[in-house]
Structure formats: C-alpha cells, structure tokens
Amino acid sequence: MKSLKKWWPTPIRSLFLFLVWLLLNNSVEFFHLFFGVVLAWLIPQLIHKFRLVQPGMKSPGTAIRYGLMVLWDIVVANMQVVRLVVGPNKRLRPAFIKVPLDLTDNLSITFLASTVSLTPGTVSAEVLPLNAGIDEPRYLLVHVLDLADEAELIQQIKERYEAPLKEIF
Amino acid sequence: MSWLEWLVALLAVAGSLFVLLGSVALVKLPDFYTRLHGPTKATTLGLGALVLASIVYFNFVKGELNLQQLLIALFLFITAPITAHMLVKAALHLKLKTSAHTSGKQNADL
Numbered sequence: 001m002k003s004l005k006k007w008w009p010t011p012i013r014s015l016f017l018f019l020v021w022l023l024l025n026n027s028v029e030f031f032h033l034f035f036g037v038v039l040a041w042l043i044p045q046l047i048h049k050f051r052l053v054q055p056g057m058k059s060p061g062t063a064i065r066y067g068l069m070v071l072w073d074i075v076v077a078n079m080q081v082v083r084l085v086v087g088p089n090k091r092l093r094p095a096f097i098k099v100p101l102d103l104t105d106n107l108s109i110t111f112l113a114s115t116v117s118l119t120p121g122t123v124s125a126e127v128l129p130l131n132a133g134i135d136e137p138r139y140l141l142v143h144v145l146d147l148a149d150e151a152e153l154i155q156q157i158k159e160r161y162e163a164p165l166k167e168i169f
Numbered sequence: 170m171s172w173l174e175w176l177v178a179l180l181a182v183a184g185s186l187f188v189l190l191g192s193v194a195l196v197k198l199p200d201f202y203t204r205l206h207g208p209t210k211a212t213t214l215g216l217g218a219l220v221l222a223s224i225v226y227f228n229f230v231k232g233e234l235n236l237q238q239l240l241i242a243l244f245l246f247i248t249a250p251i252t253a254h255m256l257v258k259a260a261l262h263l264k265l266k267t268s269a270h271t272s273g274k275q276n277a278d279l
Contacts, residue, residue, distance in 0.1 A: 026237045078187065078214045081206065085194040094203050096273040117250035120210040123202075124250070125257040125277065141277060143257065145206045150273075 007041070009048045014040040054107045055169050066164045073119045073160075081120040084146050095147040096125070099140040099154050102162060108169040113140060115161050121145045122157075173229050180222035187215030199268035201260050209253040216245055 008014055021036040022028060057063055084092060099116075103109050113124040126141040147153065170178075194207025220238045227235035261277060 020240065023237055023240050026235060074210075074214055074217075078210060081194075081210055082187070082190050085190055085197065085207065085211070089197070089199050090270075092199070092203065094200075094268060094271045096271070096277040098273075098276050113254065114250035117209055117253045118213060118246065121206070123205050123209060123253050123257055125254070125261060143202045143205070143277075145203055147272065 008044070010044050010051075014044055017043055055105055057168055059167055062164055063168045066168065069160075069164075070115055070118065077120040081145065084121075092145060093147050095144045095150070097142050097144060097147065097150050097154065098128075099142055099157050101127075101138050101140055102158075103165060103169075104138075105169065108165050109138075109140075112157075112161055112165055116140065116142055116157060122153075171230075173225065177222050177226045177230065180218045180225065184215045184218030184220075184222060187211045187218065189215075191215060200271070201265045202257065202267055202271070205253055205257060209249050213245065213249055217242060 018036045018040040021039055022032060025032045101109060101112070103112060109127060113127065116122050116124040121144060123143045124140050125143050127138055128141055129136070129138065142157075144153065188211070191207045191211035194211065195204055198204045198207065220242045223238045224236070227233060227238075267274060
C-alpha cells in the first residue's frame with residue numbers, strides 16, 4: 001500500500017492525465033496507451049513536491065448536481081444576456097456589487113468566482129480585501145451587466161451557488 | 170436529411186449565432202467592463218453548441234468514435250473565467266473609465 005502511494009501519489013489526477021492524453025491523440029493504439037501510462041506516472045512524480053494540498057471532495061453527488069445546474073443556468077441566462085446585448089445600450093444598468101463570502105478556502109472561492117463569471121450577466125472581478133488573513137471575512141467584487149435588485153442578486157448567488165459549494169468542500 | 174443531420178445543423182447554426190452575438194457585444198457595449206460580458210458568456214454557450222454539433226456529427230452521423238471535442242469544451246470552461254478575471258483585474262488596476270450610469274463604483278474603488 002505504501003509503495004502504491006509512492007508510485008501513484010495522486011491516482012485520480014493520473015487517470016485524468018491518461019484520459020486527456022488519449023483524447024488528445026484520439027486513438028487507443030498500443031503506443032498511445034503505453035505513452036499515456038508513462039505520462040500519467042511521470043507528471044505527478046515531477047509536480048508532487050510543490051503541489052498545494054487542496055481539500056478533498058466531501059460529496060461527489062452534490063458536485064455532479066452542481067455541475068449540471070451550472071450548465072443549465074449558462075444556457076437559460078444566455079438568452080437574457082442576448083436580449084440585453086441586442087437592445088439599446090441606455091437600457092443597461094451596469095453595476096459593481098460586493099458579495100460577502102462565507103467560503104474560506106481558496107479552491108472553493110475559485111469555483112464560486114468561476115461559476116459567477118460563466119453564468120451570464122455577471123463577471124467576478126476580485127476577491128477583496130487583497131491580503132486578508134485566513135479568518136478575516138472576504139467578499140467577491142462582481143460586475144453586473146444589468147442590475148435590477150442588488151439584495152436579490154446577492155441572495156441568489158449565495159443560495160444557488162455558494163451553499164452547494166459549502167456542502168461539496 | 171435524417172433527423173441527426175437536422176440536429177447537427179441546428180446546433181451549428183445556434184452556436185455560430187451565439188458566437189456572433191458575443192462579438193456584437195464586444196463592439197457595441199459602452200465600456201470595458203460591460204464589453205467583457207460578451208466574449209465570456211455568449212461565446213461559451215456558442216462554442217459549447219458547436220462542440221456538441223461536432224460530437225454528434227462524427228460519432229453518430231459518420232459513426233466513428235471521436236471525443237476529442239470534449240477537451241475543447243473542458244479547456245474552454247477552465248480558461249474563460251480566468252481570462253475574464255485577469256482582464257478585469259488589469260482594468261481595475263488601471264482604473265479604466267466606466268460608463269456614466271454605472272452604480273456601485275465606490276465598491277470597485279473607481
């Protein structure tokens with residue numbers, strides 16, 4: 001068991017690298033399979049020493065549901081943005097808003113910020129304050145294309161995206 | 170035309186339409202911050218639809234296993250928010266002008 005850990009420090013990442021290699025080559029010939037295994041072994045070995053350990057996933061089921069929900073939101077909300085883009089500029093109500101964060105670790109904040117950027121109408125700009133301590137409260141600066149109700153949007157981001165992320169990590 | 174080909178055509182047209190609208194947003198919107206919304210969003214959905222069209226075409230119409238396109242989607246979804254973040258960070262650092270009726274400028278320290 002110990003030697004297994006030594007040879008494959010991050011098994012999921014190795015599997016992922018292997019699959020990406022096969023997809024890149026778009027083939028399952030012996031040579032590609034062999035070289036894929038070599039890469040899946042070598043790359044984690046090389047980067048193992050300086051990788052930052054991230055919290056593991058606590059609830060993969062929620063993660064899958066979260067992913068599907070985000071995909072669906074991208075499709076639905078894109079329609080709204082298309083309408084805004086085609087309409088006259090002066091009907092837009094652009095705004096910067098602050099979304100207070102309950103999440104504390106960097107990985108889940110990254111996920112939240114990326115989700116906010118991918119779902120139309122909002123782009124996350126910055127996590128502030130820039131050099132906050134670990135326990136200090138932080139907030140996400142978000143640029144909104146057309147802001148109707150600030151409190152409602154903040155609540156929506158917190159309930160729809162932050163709450164499941166808290167469950168996952 | 171079989172219904173699969175119709176599906177491919179529909180996805181390809183819808184995808185290009187969204188990419189086009191993303192580019193329109195880039196030209197038309199009033200300031201840098203609003204312009205960012207076009208390429209990060211509509212383009213994501215547009216390219217997603219194009220990728221889906223390609224997957225359906227090669228796997229079901231042509232009948233060969235071909236999943237390379239999944240990688241395009243994967244890398245797109247990882248890189249798009251990061252690009253947007255870097256751009257907006259640079260813009261905030263340079264204190265680029267916002268359009269006149271942007272609210273909450275004090276939040277961004279502009």
